[in-house]
Amino acid sequence: MIIKFNDELTKQEIYANGDELARIMGQDKDEKGKRTYTHAKEKKEHIITFENPILMTDNHKISQLEPAKRDTLFALYGSHTKITEYDGVSLEFEQRKYLGVWGPSIDTMLFCKALKNEDLTNVKTAVEVGFGSGFISKYLLSKAPNLEEMTMIDLNPNTRECAETNIDDKRAKILIGDAQKLLKGKKYDLIVCNPPYIPRPKSIDDNAYEGVGLLHYLIKNAKELLTEKGTLITNISNLCEDIALQTIEESKANMNKLTSLEVPLKVYNVLNNPEWMKYLLEEKGLKQERKNGYDYWQAIEIMKIKTTKEKKKKLNNLEYISTKERDAYIESVKHELNKKDHSGNYFAASIGLVMISGILMFFNPLISMSAAITGISTALLGDRKSTLISKKNEKQMEKTKKELNKLYK
Ligand SMILES: C[S@@+](CC[C@H](N)C(=O)[O-])C[C@H]1O[C@@H](n2cnc3c(N)ncnc32)[C@H](O)[C@@H]1O
Numbered sequence: 272m273i274i275k276f277n278d279e280l281t282k283q284e285i286y287a288n289g290d291e292l293a294r295i296m297g298q299d300k301d302e303k304g305k306r307t308y309t310h311a312k313e314k315k316e317h318i319i320t321f322e323n324p325i326l327m328t329d330n331h332k333i334s335q336l337e338p339a340k341r342d343t344l345f346a347l348y349g350s351h352t353k354i355t356e357y358d359g360v361s362l363e364f365e366q367r368k369y370l371g372v373w374g375p376s377i378d379t380m381l382f383c384k385a386l387k388n389e390d391l392t393n394v395k396t397a398v399e400v401g402f403g404s405g406f407i408s409k410y411l412l413s414k415a416p417n418l419e420e421m422t423m424i425d426l427n428p429n430t431r432e433c434a435e436t437n438i439d440d441k442r443a444k445i446l447i448g449d450a451q452k453l454l455k456g457k458k459y460d461l462i463v464c465n466p467p468y469i470p471r472p473k474s475i476d477d478n479a480y481e482g483v484g485l486l487h488y489l490i491k492n493a494k495e496l497l498t499e500k501g502t503l504i505t506n507i508s509n510l511c512e513d514i515a516l517q518t519i520e521e522s523k524a525n526m527n528k529l530t531s532l533e534v535p536l537k538v539y540n541v542l543n544n545p546e547w548m549k550y551l552l553e554e555k556g557l558k559q560e561r562k563n564g565y566d567y568w569q570a571i572e573i574m575k576i577k578t579t580k581e582k583k584k585k586l587n588n589l590e591y592i593s594t595k596e597r598d599a600y601i602e603s604v605k606h607e608l609n610k611k612d613h614s615g616n617y618f619a620a621s622i623g624l625v626m627i628s629g630i631l632m633f634f635n636p637l638i639s640m641s642a643a644i645t646g647i648s649t650a651l652l653g654d655r656k657s658t659l660i661s662k663k664n665e666k667q668m669e670k671t672k673k674e675l676n677k678l679y680k
Pocket residue numbers: 372373374375376378379382400401402403404405406407424425426427448449450451464465466467479480481485
């Protein structure tokens with residue numbers, strides 16, 4: 272099957288191809304009417320286009336289709352070979368052949384979408400840390416115009432065969448082993464990494480290979496691993512945002528967000544581990560909400576990290592704020608708006624006072640006159656205060672909107 276994404280990742284087209292046309296799509300006769308079981312790999316038939324994909328395999332969306340299409344898609348997704356295509360780059364992946372290798376996922380596509388909008392002209396040396404299937408490296412090899420050497424590092428030895436089958440390029444250099452050892456003493460213009468990003472208690476301290484150890488290592492050592500104007504582009508999740516931000520803070524680097532996407536958490540080892548899930552829900556901001564057929568949600572974010580001496584992170588001129596900071600900021604703006612409501616009440620209360628004084632007029636004109644004067648002046652002051660606050664709020668809201676739009680567009 273072929274899974275093809277458009278540049279903006281707003282469409283995911285699914286095709287049956289090659290032998291699947293005979294096995295699944297009923298094209299089981301050749302031109303002479305004879306039974307055939309095969310077709311060229313290049314021959315394909317469009318099956319469906321999904322809008323706004325959030326997963327590579329969205330079982331929920333598939334299950335909503337009418338039965339024949341639903342079962343056709345399940346049969347296609349069960350096929351051994353999957354070809355993923357994005358922006359003219361394609362990669363063939365076979366899970367049973369490449370054991371334990373991480374095939375192209377929605378994160379991989381989001382990563383390439385972020386790279387698509389980057390100026391890669393100054394990149395001569397690049398490394399992909401944890402290349403998995405090799406899709407991102409293949410993408411860089413085809414898009415960075417002056418790339419001379421593309422180093423690819425992964426712990427899993429089975430990644431080599433997948434990458435060698437898919438990448439025929441002398442500039443690609445595959446290294447198998449722990450990046451934390453293999454990167455020592457090296458410098459690159461660009462480091463890309465879609466690392467493991469689901470935190471687990473004590474993962475930084477006792478295990479570098481799961482949780483967020485690799486991410487922590489790369490941010491912490493970015494300065495040593497990058498050339499002077501070099502860039503680290505990495506994927507994080509809001510689940511490990513606090514760890515990434517703390518490391519950024521400590522290493523005095525700059526981080527800004529290139530793109531992001533809210534996706535369901537669909538890692539079975541995590542979903543089926545109640546202790547791990549409890550930790551993510553209670554301490555790491557995993558969102559529980561039944562929507563689009565999934566219960567647990569995270570935001571994946573592609574971040575660009577530069578190391579400079581001065582860290583420029585101010586709220587009004589900020590490049591990146593965490594979800595927690597953003598929520599606190601929104602709260603503070605809401606608080607400002609509440610003030611406006613109070614002075615509105617203040618105004619209404621003063622009008623009330625004027626009306627009461629009008630009634631009192633019948634009983635004691637002197638008392639009611641002074642009550643009326645107090646009421647009118649309070650109302651005028653209240654109105655003035657209300658106008659000032661609402662003007663301030665408008666400005667504040669405009670500013671907030673602009674900042675949030677910039678961050679979350
Ligand atoms: C989430 S997968 C990403 C794969 C691929 N880059 C992609 O985006 O499709 C993370 C990869 O990092 C590799 N990895 C994890 N820790 C590593 C380490 N310390 N050194 C090298 N590779 C590592 C894993 O084997 C896995 O292939």
